[in-house]
Amino acid sequence: MQIGRRNFVKLAASAGALPLLSRPSRAQLAPNPSSVRPPSPAERAAMARLAQAFMSKFDVPGLSVAIGYAGAIVHQAAYGLADLEQNEAATPHHLFRIASISKMITSVTLFRLIEENRVKLTDRVFGPGALLGTDYGGPPYSPGVDQITLEHLLTHTGGGWTNDDRDPMFSHPHMDHAQLISWTLANRPLDHPPGQHYAYSNFGYCVLGRVIEKLTGRRYDEHVRSEVLARCGVTDMTIAGNTREQRQPGEVAYYGRGESPYGMDVRRMDSHGGWIATPTDLVQFLMHVDGYARPTNILRPHTIQTMTTAPSYSPDYAKGFCINRSDNWWHNGSLPGTSTIAVRTHGGFCWSAFTNTRRQNTSMDSELDQLNWTMARQVGEWRVA
Numbered sequence: 291m292q293i294g295r296r297n298f299v300k301l302a303a304s305a306g307a308l309p310l311l312s313r314p315s316r317a318q319l320a321p322n323p324s325s326v327r328p329p330s331p332a333e334r335a336a337m338a339r340l341a342q343a344f345m346s347k348f349d350v351p352g353l354s355v356a357i358g359y360a361g362a363i364v365h366q367a368a369y370g371l372a373d374l375e376q377n378e379a380a381t382p383h384h385l386f387r388i389a390s391i392s393k394m395i396t397s398v399t400l401f402r403l404i405e406e407n408r409v410k411l412t413d414r415v416f417g418p419g420a421l422l423g424t425d426y427g428g429p430p431y432s433p434g435v436d437q438i439t440l441e442h443l444l445t446h447t448g449g450g451w452t453n454d455d456r457d458p459m460f461s462h463p464h465m466d467h468a469q470l471i472s473w474t475l476a477n478r479p480l481d482h483p484p485g486q487h488y489a490y491s492n493f494g495y496c497v498l499g500r501v502i503e504k505l506t507g508r509r510y511d512e513h514v515r516s517e518v519l520a521r522c523g524v525t526d527m528t529i530a531g532n533t534r535e536q537r538q539p540g541e542v543a544y545y546g547r548g549e550s551p552y553g554m555d556v557r558r559m560d561s562h563g564g565w566i567a568t569p570t571d572l573v574q575f576l577m578h579v580d581g582y583a584r585p586t587n588i589l590r591p592h593t594i595q596t597m598t599t600a601p602s603y604s605p606d607y608a609k610g611f612c613i614n615r616s617d618n619w620w621h622n623g624s625l626p627g628t629s630t631i632a633v634r635t636h637g638g639f640c641w642s643a644f645t646n647t648r649r650q651n652t653s654m655d656s657e658l659d660q661l662n663w664t665m666a667r668q669v670g671e672w673r674v675a
């Protein structure tokens with residue numbers, strides 16, 4: 291089941307299809323202007339027409355969006371239905387599976403631990419003396435496994451376990467994290483030496499979740515909620531359930547087209563694709579790691595620069611964040627029943643948009659990205675470049 295690299299190829303030079311003529315300097319110390327006004331009623335109506343045209347084109351039941359600037363939510367809106375069977379209107383407060391946007395959250399969590407001197411990017415992950423030691427099987431490993439570092443997993447350059455039809459995270463549904471990681475290390479040799487080849491890896495970010503648990507002595511989601519999300523003013527995010535009946539209060543229903551939204555172990559995806567959130571939650575999170583002075587970020591400027599700098603052999607993906615030369619950072623997410631995107635722009639805006647369906651082999655993902663830019667440009671004073 292492919293959900294990742296295809297979308298990153300399409301979006302890597304996108305995030306608004308901005309001109310890539312030069313690489314600007316890193317984010318300003320303060321947004322300019324210092325604040326922006328919310329959209330007028332006429333501008334909100336124009337945004338709604340754009341959203342409804344997108345939903346009609348791709349037969350989307352429900353869509354929710356949020357836009358923030360300088361610490362303030364300046365626009366949030368929802369369209370369509372959260373639950374078709376119940377005829378329940380979507381609201382800005384409905385929760386959605388965010389899929390691979392979860393990787394942003396895992397990355398930020400690890401960089402907070404790096405700031406606390408509890409781990410380094412160069413630390414090895416597997417083997418005696420490494421971060422996870424021999425928790426998931428010991429030597430002899432297949433060649434290269436004991437050389438994988440934290441940075442390799444953050445940048446998807448661990449050397450294997452890519453997001454293709456053999457993605458470990460969509461196999462062996464009866465296995466828990468420990469069983470799946472142990473099985474994968476024993477049965478799936480690396481395709482390349484670590485640190486030389488980009489291959490988008492859900493499994494790598496699953497392992498990063500276990501690193502967080504080992505370092506903190508707490509369950510992954512508990513630590514993230516208290517030490518990252520709470521510091522961003524986000525309180526309602528949690529890990530999704532697997533079935534329709536396991537939805538959280540206020541969570542949308544998901545709709546597939548030839549694929550089942552409820553046929554996956556989403557809980558096992560926790561650190562690479564398991565979170566549920568509102569778009570406003572994600573915007574609040576992004577505004578606290580966006581490199582701008584307002585609101586106060588939860589990471590230091592140098593840490594943020596390291597986190598959003600890509601290796602030379604993979605210039606479109608840093609460490610949990612897609613990037614481009616216009617200094618936009620983003621991540622999209624895609625699962626059966628879910629298509630999402632969250633963006634931090636070089637002009638000071640952060641926004642996100644979630645749907646409760648997806649359309650494979652269409653332009654839906656890239657047009658969801660474009661929709662955000664076009665909606666924001668309905669407010670001329672916002673100067674969205």
